[in-house]
Amino acid sequence: MLTFESVTYRHAGGVRPAIDDVSLELGEGEVVGLVGGNGSGKSTLCLIAAGLAPRIVGGTLSGRILIDGEDIAPMPMHELVARVAIGFDDPWTQLSGVTGTVYEEVAFGPANLGMPRDELVSRVDAALSSLAIEQLAARDPAHLSGGQQQLVAIAGLLAMGPRHIVLDEPTAQLDPSxxxxxxxxxxxxxxxxxxxxxxxxxxxxxxxxxxxxxxLAGGTIVMEGAAAELLADPRLRDLGVREPSAVRLRRRLVEAGLDPVALA
Ligand SMILES: Nc1ncnc2c1ncn2[C@@H]1O[C@H](COP(=O)(O)OP(=O)(O)OP(=O)(O)O)[C@@H](O)[C@H]1O
Ligand SMILES: [Mg+2]
Known part of the structure; x- marks a missing residue:
């Protein structure tokens, strides 16, 4: 469980809070989508959830972030990284830069957690196969395409077996497959x-x-609810959020005077 309690955060040098009084709870096994226009605070919220802001990137925070009921503020960094994983849109920033092969790269995080070798090997194999990149195992991560690097970075997160995971535009560089x-x-x-x-x-x-x-809009939660319903809400477009393709298709049919139900 990941909990935000009245979290307000200001970047170092920021004139106004990038996150303003956000309270949020993610239960076990729950996937919560976070959307909002450019600059609405999504990436900042991810950095806060993973404990990187303010600890690593600076700034000031009020309120609390709890992992399974425990405040993350006093948690040692090695414990925090074992409990919440974060993935970014730019895979290059999250590859270690010190490994020569994809296999070593995916093993890097769990190896640093001191995982026993047998478990390490099975986790790395499982992570590579779940993202269908086994064939890249011997390649140099530096020589892959952006999309391949992104899959490698995500495989590295999976191999950590995280109980909490925060993904900031994980598919920004990926094709539909x-x-x-x-x-x-x-x-x-x-x-x-x-x-x-x-x-x-x-x-x-x-x-x-x-x-x-x-x-999110302006660092505040402005709407929250069932994803299927909210994603079809026309107000989302005004907030800079793209419609899913099924919603767009339906809207265009209605605009063209056709009945989507009759066509289905
Ligand atoms: N390092 C920083 N220093 C000062 N202000 C920042 C910093 N990073 C982001 N901000 C500001 O915080 C606000 C939220 O930015 P953030 O990057 O979290 O938005 P976002 O929703 O992820 O946007 P995008 O959709 O473009 O990725 C913006 O006003 C941005 O200008
Ligand atoms: Mg962002």
């Missing part, structure tokens, strides 16, 4: 009990994996 593999991975993590917070401009991914949706 790569995006679908990431959706499968998110669904599997959640079915194993992980709490997942996923930010995506690609709302088709959100529509597929998230039951609940949170909409």
């Amino acid at each position: 790569g995006t679908s593999l990431v959706a499968n991975a998110i669904e599997r993590l959640a079915s194993e009990g992980a709490s997942v917070l996923v930010v995506e401009h690609k709302t088709d991914l959100i529509a597929r994996v998230a039951k609940r949706l949170v909409v």
Whole structure:
């Protein structure tokens, strides 16, 4: 369980809070989609959830973030990284830069947690196969495409076996088949009990994996509820959120004077 209690956060040098009085709870096995226009605070909320803001990136925070009921503020960094994993849109920033092969890269995080070797090998194999990148195992991560690097970075997160995972535009560089593999991975993590917070401009991914949706504007939660209903709410477009393709199709049919129900 991941809990935000009245969290307000200001970036170092920020004139106004980037996150303003946000309270939110993600239960075990729950996938929550987080959407909002550019600059609405999605990435900032991810950094806070993973304990990187303010600890690593600076700034000031009030309120509390709890993991399974425990305040993360006093938690040692090594414990925090073992309990909540974060993935970013730019895979290059999250590859370690010190490994020569994809296999070592995916093993890097869990090896640093001191995982026994047999378990390490089985976790790395499982992570590679769940993202269908076994064939990249011997390749140099630096020489992969952006999309391949993104899958490798996500495999590295999966191999950590996180109970809490925060993904900031995890499929930004992926084609539809790569995006679908990431959706499968998110669904599997959640079915194993992980709490997942996923930010995506690609709302088709959100529509597929998230039951609940949170909409940010100006650092505040402005809408929250069942993802299927909210994603069809026309107000989302005014907030800079793309419609899922099924919603867009339906709207265009209605605009063209056709009845989507009769056509279905
Ligand atoms: N390092 C920083 N220093 C100061 N202000 C920042 C910093 N990073 C972000 N901000 C500000 O905080 C607010 C929220 O930014 P954030 O990156 O969290 O938005 P976002 O919803 O992720 O946007 P996008 O959709 O473009 O990724 C914006 O007003 C942004 O200008
Ligand atoms: Mg962002």
